[in-house]
Amino acid sequence: MQNILTKIGRAALAILAYIGEVAQLAMESFLSIFSMHVRWRLVMRHIVEIGARSQIVVIVTGAFTGAVFSAQLYFQLQRLGMASTVGSVTAVAMFRELGPALAGLMVAGRVGASIAAEIGTMKVTEQVDALRSIGVHPVDYLVVPRVAAMMISMPLLVAECCAFSVLSANYVALKVLGIAEAGYMRNLIFYVDLFDIYKALIKGFVFGLIIVFVACREGLRTENGAAGVGRAPTEAVVISSLAILAVNFILTFALNIIFPAS
Amino acid sequence: MIETREITKSFGNKAVLRGVSLSVQNGETLVVLGRSGCGKSVILKHLIGLIKPDSGEVFVDGEPVTGLAERELTSVRRKIGMLFQSAALFDSMSVEENLAFPLQEQGIRDLKVINERVAEALEMVDLPGEQKKAPSDLSGGMRKRVGLARTIIGKPRCILYDEPTTGLDPITSDSINHLIRRLQRRLGVTSIVVTHDMKTAFHCADRVAFLHEGRVHFFGTPDEMRASKDTEIMNFIEGHSGDTDT
Ligand SMILES: Nc1ncnc2c1ncn2[C@@H]1O[C@H](COP(=O)(O)OP(=O)(O)O)[C@@H](O)[C@H]1O
Ligand SMILES: [Mg+2]
Numbered sequence: 089m090q091n092i093l094t095k096i097g098r099a100a101l102a103i104l105a106y107i108g109e110v111a112q113l114a115m116e117s118f119l120s121i122f123s124m125h126v127r128w129r130l131v132m133r134h135i136v137e138i139g140a141r142s143q144i145v146v147i148v149t150g151a152f153t154g155a156v157f158s159a160q161l162y163f164q165l166q167r168l169g170m171a172s173t174v175g176s177v178t179a180v181a182m183f184r185e186l187g188p189a190l191a192g193l194m195v196a197g198r199v200g201a202s203i204a205a206e207i208g209t210m211k212v213t214e215q216v217d218a219l220r221s222i223g224v225h226p227v228d229y230l231v232v233p234r235v236a237a238m239m240i241s242m243p244l245l246v247a248e249c250c251a252f253s254v255l256s257a258n259y260v261a262l263k264v265l266g267i268a269e270a271g272y273m274r275n276l277i278f279y280v281d282l283f284d285i286y287k288a289l290i291k292g293f294v295f296g297l298i299i300v301f302v303a304c305r306e307g308l309r310t311e312n313g314a315a316g317v318g319r320a321p322t323e324a325v326v327i328s329s330l331a332i333l334a335v336n337f338i339l340t341f342a343l344n345i346i347f348p349a350s
Numbered sequence: 351m352i353e354t355r356e357i358t359k360s361f362g363n364k365a366v367l368r369g370v371s372l373s374v375q376n377g378e379t380l381v382v383l384g385r386s387g388c389g390k391s392v393i394l395k396h397l398i399g400l401i402k403p404d405s406g407e408v409f410v411d412g413e414p415v416t417g418l419a420e421r422e423l424t425s426v427r428r429k430i431g432m433l434f435q436s437a438a439l440f441d442s443m444s445v446e447e448n449l450a451f452p453l454q455e456q457g458i459r460d461l462k463v464i465n466e467r468v469a470e471a472l473e474m475v476d477l478p479g480e481q482k483k484a485p486s487d488l489s490g491g492m493r494k495r496v497g498l499a500r501t502i503i504g505k506p507r508c509i510l511y512d513e514p515t516t517g518l519d520p521i522t523s524d525s526i527n528h529l530i531r532r533l534q535r536r537l538g539v540t541s542i543v544v545t546h547d548m549k550t551a552f553h554c555a556d557r558v559a560f561l562h563e564g565r566v567h568f569f570g571t572p573d574e575m576r577a578s579k580d581t582e583i584m585n586f587i588e589g590h591s592g593d594t595d596t
Contacts, residue, residue, distance in 0.1 A: 210440075217400050218438035221431075222452045222504075223424040 106327075110301050113308075116227045117235050117301070130233035131240075138199045138234065139241025145198055146191045146249045153186055154178060154253025155260045162265050172271035176279035178257040179250075183284035185340070187250035192295035192332040195245060197325050200303040203234060204324035207307025208317045216308065231304045235297070242296025243289040250288050283347035291339055295332045302328040351376045351508060351540050352397055352430075357406030358564075359392060366392050368564030369406070374508075374557075379534055379541040381551045381572075383586065384561030390544040391435055393561075394510045397542070398430050399423040428456070431506035435513050435544075437497030439485040445472075445496050446481035452504040471499040476525055491518040498526070502533065508540040509533065515547050527553045548587055552576075560586065 158178045165171055207230055210216050216226050258276075261267045306324040310316045353373040359366050366389040374380045384390050395401040396408055399415050408415040410426050418426070439448050449468045458464060472478055475495040485493060494517060501509060511530065515523035527550050533539045534554075543554055551558060551572065558575045560568035562582055568575060575583060585592065 213441075214434050214436050214438035215440055217395070218432075218434060218440070220400055220420070220423075221398055221427055221434075222455055223427040224455055225420060 110305050113227070113231065113305050114297070114301050117231050120225070120228050120232050121236065124228065126236055127229070127233055130229075131236045134234050134237035135241055137202075138195075138237045139245065142195055142198055142241070142245055143248060145194050146245045147252045149190050149194050150182070150187060150249035150251075150253035151256040153190060154182055154255070154257035157181065157186070157253075158257035158261045159265065162261065162267065171265075171267045173275050173279075174261050174265075174267060175254075175257060175272045176275040178261075179254050179276060179280045180284060182250050182253040182257075183280065183288045185336070187253060187288050188246050188291035188295060189332065189336050191242075191246045191249040191292060192299065192336075193329050195242065195296070196299045196328040196332060199238075200299045200324045200328050201321035203300065203303035204306040204310075204320040205317060207304060208310030208320035211308060211310045212313050212317055226308060230308075231300075234304065235300050238296040238300040239293065242299075243292045246288050246292030246295075247285075250285075283349075286347055287343045290343060291336065294335060294339060298331050298335060299328045302331065351411055352542070353409040354393070354396065355407045355409070357393075357396055357403040357408065359389070359396070359401065359403050365564055367396075367403070370561070370564070370566055372559055372566060372569070374540055374542055376540055377534065377538045378556045379530070379543060379554050381555035381558045382542060382544045382561060383546060383551055383558060385546070385586070388561050389564060390561060391512050394432065394512055394542065394544055397510060398427050398432060428504070429506060430508045430510060431501040431504060432510040433494075433498050433501045433512055433514055435516075437493040439493055439496055439500070441485045443485075444481065445477075445483050445485065445488075448485065448496060449500050449503050452500060456504060467503055471503040472496075474502065474529060475499045476522065491522060494518065495522070495526070498529075505537070506539070508542075511541065511543040511545075513545055513547075514543065515545065515550050523547065523549070526550075530554050546586075 158174050161174045161177055162171055165174060165177075207216070210219075210230070216230070219226055219229055254276075258272075261272060262269050303321075303324040306320045306327070310320045351374055353371075355371050356369045357367055357371075358369055370389075370393060372380065372382070372393070382390050382393065392401060396403055397410070397415075399408075399418060399420075403416060406416075410429070413426075415423065415426055439445075440451065443451065446468055449471055450464050453464050453467060458467075468481060469478070472480055475498050477492060477495055477499070480488075480492070480496070485496070488496065494514070498511075498514060501511075514530065515526050518526065530541060530543060530550075531554055534541055541554070543550060545551060555572045558568070558570060558572055559566050560575070560583055568578065568580065568583055576587070578584065584590075
């Protein structure tokens with residue numbers, strides 16, 4: 089019994105220590121952003137890398153999720169004669185929950201892994217030390233540009249994910265399943281409001297920060313040569329994915345206080 | 351110019367440095383000898399604050415370095431250039447961009463000046479015209495020399511060389527040895543050269559430190575070292591392991 093308690097206690101402490109480390113990296117990055125010139129050329133390069141190249145993944149994910157979600161809703165709701173609400177329910181679910189979470193998980197897999205691998209390789213090949221020896225802080229050069237790129241890209245990616253999910257849901261509902269368009273569109277416009285879009289964008293922004301800081305932390309802490317470089321991306325993806333799901337739960341309640349559901 | 355006082359450093363439970371005291375005067379060349387894995391690279395990294403000692407102090411121009419935060423170390427690092435054992439070229443950049451990087455960080459923006467200095471530095475390490483190559487297309491010895499060019503391009507007052515000639519052919523080694531001497535003579539550069547190449551040691555050194563079991567086992571001039579009757583030193587100079595074939 090005591091053994092189990094000790095283990096749980098240790099795990100809790102390890103998680104707290106990890107959060108502390110990531111928070112410290114975040115603080116250093118924001119201090120750097122506010123106190124210094126940001127390297128915009130690098131930011132642009134990472135926007136291409138992080139943002140532009142993630143679009144396909146995020147759009148496909150959103151589109152298929154929207155499509156199956158509206159089909160399943162239709163199978164259930166048409167029996168109750170409520171088929172016209174399929175579009176609004178899908179849109180609300182996508183904006184408030186699925187869009188940001190799915191986009192977050194996909195970007196964690198694609199971008200988080202590559203950031204951790206890239207910085208991790210630089211760490212074990214002494215390139216990070218070489219930067220420092222030239223008098224360049226690794227946070228300024230490696231972390232801040234990626235953070236800035238992520239802050240710009242992630243809300244846009246979430247917006248794309250949500251937009252395409254609603255479009256594909258509409259297509260499935262109206263063209264494939266033959267739901268009457270007038271009632272469907274009226275519900276969609278009536279039940280989806282600006283707050284839902286805010287929620288999607290804010291969640292996306294927060295998840296983006298989680299991904300980039302966890303990935304940079306894993307990269308900068310990489311040790312033990314090739315084995316370490318192999319482990320860093322895996323850890324980055326697993327940890328940031330779990331963190332996204334947990335933070336999503338907290339954000340759902342917090343955002344409902346700020347933007348109450350009508 | 352640089353001094354360490356009794357620095358100790360352990361990684362995990364492995365004590366690598368057990369109290370290392372060294373000093374280099376302005377304009378002098380100190381060669382640090384010792385077997386692989388005895389902590390030579392670790393010492394160099396302490397001098398510019400890349401690693402913090404467990405105890406002991408490092409002084410650069412009389413100022414303590416040990417307590418400085420990462421951002422406060424910039425001024426020290428601008429004075430001291432370091433050639434890494436692995437060369438540590440930025441592999442996302444071409445040779446030219448690698449060399450231009452320290453200059454840009456010093457605030458030099460004029461492309462003409464940068465191009466001239468890059469060409470000049472590549473000339474010095476015998477790699478003229480290699481600007482456009484990617485580090486991954488270079489041989490080990492070439493990478494090392496590009497690393498050296500990146501180290502000297504910022505005209506530091508002091509240069510730390512981590513095994514500058516390891517992996518180079520004898521001719522190139524010799525030209526690197528002369529380059530180290532020339533930088534010292536012409537520009538008054540203070541140097542610390544880590545090596546186990548005895549030719550480099552005797553060619554470049556004003557003083558030699560021999561590292562053994564985490565301490566400075568010998569500290570003196572090359573001539574004193576050659577004359578030493580200490581078995582560890584004699585075995586090292588002559589390359590005797592004490593093993594036999596049978
Ligand atoms: N960052 C590090 N983490 C753990 N061990 C290290 C680290 N850097 C060096 N070591 C260990 O310290 C010892 C000395 O390494 P080093 O200074 O590279 O030797 P050398 O004299 O060949 O340059 C080695 O045993 C190495 O494994
Ligand atoms: Mg070494």
